Amino acid sequence: MNKVMKNALENSWIELASRWILGLTFIYASYHKILAPADFAKIVYGYDLFPHIAINLIAIVLPFMELVAGLALILGIYPRSAVLIINGMLVAFIIILSINLIRGHEFDCGCFSIKKAGYLSSTEPMLVRDIIYLILGIQAFFFRGLRKGCVPFRH
């Protein structure tokens, strides 16, 4: 088992796949949020965990953190740092989703725009999805070999 884990951690193709899957996912995830920050701000409000004064700032900045980190992963610019940012976001998402799952909090404003943007998914599948992404992120972070498809002079 340990040998399988070691091989997986050292496989540069798995590392490349992890980076591309995470990169493309986060770029895609940022797209709707950047186009409609007001809808995303309402989702942030719906988690009922953030001070009101911070909601708009989170809605403005978080999508660009996803975009920049995602692009950096795809292009191979500072890949370990980019994947650390993504892992940080995933850990935060997992904690937020878990808290709301435990306390049984689900937000549905009954709003057309929120439904249309596809934001209303159930918590459990989102949690499982984020945990899978985090496993990929951990592989990409701890990989010690030569990374494929990176800008060579940047790392």
Added chain:
Amino acid sequence: MDLKKLAKEISLLLGVAVVLALVVNYFSLTGIALVGRWDTSQGVITAHAKNDVVVDKLNIENVKIAKLIYDSGKTLFVDARSRDNYDDGHIPGAVSMPVGEFNNLIDSFIDQHSVDQPIVTYCSGRTCADSHNLARLLMDFGFSDVKVFIDGFPEWKAEGYAIE
């Protein structure tokens, strides 16, 4: 592991993200204010976007006033929620016009109602801006007397008023 190098790279990436976010938000037509209104006691929640549909001067903020207007019998109540929500219960006599189906429904609505018909729109309460969105769309089509009952169906029901 070179932590200093890692911290420097992370700061650079996050710095780029923050600057880009603020610049794009400033110039974007859908950009939002740095601080929104997220306290429902102050009205319908809103991020104060540039294209915001929430207009406070249209608001009916008290369910009893909404009931008085309803009892006058002159005002048409229009339900902006989904058809399913409407079917589950609505204000008696209210017309269903889910805001997502507005384009399909507006022609027959215009055929049935004159533009000076007093209208009150409502949806699911102060976390929902669909009633404001619907009010704006109706005003774009020439309806001049449109108000928004911001507490919507949940408060109407909670007050014990008739529903159907």
